[in-house]
Amino acid sequence: MKKVVIVGGGTGGTITANILARKVSREAEITLISNTPQHIYQPGFLYRALGEIIDESEIIREERKLVNKRVKLVIDEAVKIDIQNRMVDLMSGKKLEYDYLVISTGSRIVPEEVPGYEVSYHFYSLEGARKLHEALERFKEGVVAVGIGGIPYKCPPAPAEFCCLLDYYFTKRGIRDKVEIHYLSPLPRTFPHEAVAEAITEMMEKKGIHWHPMFNIESVDPEKKIVNSLEGESLRFDLLVMVPPHRGAEVVEKSGIGVDGGWIPVDKYTLQYKDYSEVYAIGDATNLPVSKSGAAAHFEGKIVADRITSEITGHEPRAKYDGRVLCFCDAGFRKAIYMDFNYENPPKKPRFSYIWYLGKQLVNRFYWSLILSGLV
Amino acid sequence: MSSGEYKVDKVVDARGSHCPGPLMELIKAIKNVQVGQVVAVYSTDSGSKTDIPLWVKKAGHELIGVYDRGGYTEFIVKKTH
Structure with a gap:
């Protein structure tokens, strides 16, 4: 059995784990490390601040309920990532070996x-x-x-x-x-x-x-x-x-794999870390010139899951991240704009509309099911 | 690494970046280098030709050069304070 370890149970890490569980759980053991048993939908913070969300259960779920049963979920803090020896050390003292590593440790505010x-x-x-x-x-x-x-x-x-x-x-x-x-x-x-x-x-x-x-x-x-x-x-x-x-996560800074504030340098297409083809980073954790956003983590997670699936099943990994990001921007009064762009195609001048406001509400609702499962 | 006659201390490849975009990548890089060091930014964003010189001037750094590299533009900026 190959061992895949995913560090970080945010949007990107959860999507990657769920896709891999569906595709290669017979050939690989998939472990997801999260430093919290809760999963928080961060775009909800803005609405919490404005009082449009008061019931916080709308933006918080148990991570276990969002992760495929075939994923081994470990609630612990990664304290060291040892790239040379293919090992992740946890605060509890456990050490996890890996054949493939996905770093989705996000960012922290300072x-x-x-x-x-x-x-x-x-x-x-x-x-x-x-x-x-x-x-x-x-x-x-x-x-x-x-x-x-x-x-x-x-x-x-x-x-x-x-x-x-x-x-x-x-x-x-x-x-x-x-x-x-x-x-x-x-x-x-x-x-x-x-x-x-x-x-x-x-x-x-x-x-x-x-x-x-x-x-x-x-x-x-x-x-x-x-x-x-x-x-x-x-x-x-x-x-x-x-x-x-x-800044990037403390474990990234302490492990010496981050640059310029703890951001992991990865190839902008393959998302691999330097010459370590078995190490990937996604989402906020990277130093890519794309938005630090759930959408980027989502699309990157799908690419990494595809590449690791190819490797494990004996195929050449061909999936490449095209820089895609999409976002809805709420302007109030039930109007919003929508942008969808990638490395090659810049956004066009958007129009404020009620349709995109509804789009944003739909994303908020379907985040927990369709998006985190990796089905879309 | 050098670009023309200048020694470049840090290269920021922001080609294909529409958000946060090359200028934000430059501001981040300037924060992380030492005074006197030189940053090169690669951009495919047409807006960079206006906004990078504007910001460099307002922030009081030095725009050493702007070069058309065929498909992208290279901006060379020195951190002065």
């Missing part, structure tokens, strides 16, 4: 890397989303600034999306005229790709959202409530929502 971060809020963890919700509920008037404390970060459109949803939130509360919303864009435009930026800028202007080009947050003055950019500008705020800086 807000403390920004001086003065203590007065900021975020929606990049469940706890962060709860606190932000409380702060928003207390907020009566003033300036809300939404900015980015470090690059890379998960889901690049999320801060712009959050600004649009804040407009919706304050409108519903009847205090929109008392609130200024400021989006601090790290780029000269509102979104990385020009065509999409055009649509988002039009939407922001329509909603009266102020946006500041090239404002990468460097520090916060907690006393004066001023946020400073590394480009030399400042803005006073009453409420600061700051996307925290991200």
Whole structure:
């Protein structure tokens, strides 16, 4: 029996494990290591912060119930990945040997890397989303600034999306005229790709959202409530929502396989780590120039499962990741945009529509079944 | 590695990146290199020709050169502070 070890039970790791269980469970033992028995749907954080989700059971499930029965699920923390000796050490003291390794350890937030971060809020963890919700509920008037404390970060459109949803939130509360919303864009435009930026800028202007080009947050003055950019500008705020800086998983950094903040360098097509053809990395954990998002982890997980299946069944692995990412971006008032692009095909200028809003709701609903199973 | 007459300390291959895009990859790279080091960014994004020079100027770094490499553009940036 070949041994496949998958480290990390998020979107990418769970999909990879479930596909491999269906395809090669007779030929291989598939072990999925997760550091938590719970699986959390992270796009739900934004809605938790805005109070559209209060019942957290909508975004939390037991990982065991989401994983194929033929997958050996181990709830433990990986503390060392020994590429040379093909071994993963766990906090419990267990050591797992592998023939194939998939690293899907995601990213972690490190807000403390920004001086003065203590007065900021975020929606990049469940706890962060709860606190932000409380702060928003207390907020009566003033300036809300939404900015980015470090690059890379998960889901690049999320801060712009959050600004649009804040407009919706304050409108519903009847205090929109008392609130200024400021989006601090790290780029000269509102979104990385020009065509999409055009649509988002039009939407922001329509909603009266102020946006500041090239404002990468460097520090916060907690006393004066001023946020400073590394480009030399400042803005006073009453409420600061700051996307925290991200780093790769601690196990990646400690094992010496990450670069520039703990991101694993992989081939952009095969997703293999350097010269170790038996080692793959997917999702947020990689240093690929694609969005750190569930969609990227989803598509990459399918490619890696296909490649490992080929190897185990004696075929040449041919599946290659084409850089595909898709995303729905909710603008509030039941309108959203949809983008689908890959390395070769950039996104087109999207249209805000109710159809894409429904699309986003469908993805939220079918995430637990169709997506995590790897069937789509 | 060198690009023309300049020694490049870090190469960022952002070809095919539409989100987060080449400029965000450059900002990330600049954060991770030392003052005085040089970063090369490869981009296939047409917007890079505008936004990379704009950001480099505003952030106070030095744009050493922009080269058409046939199918992609190479930007050479020096971290100055």
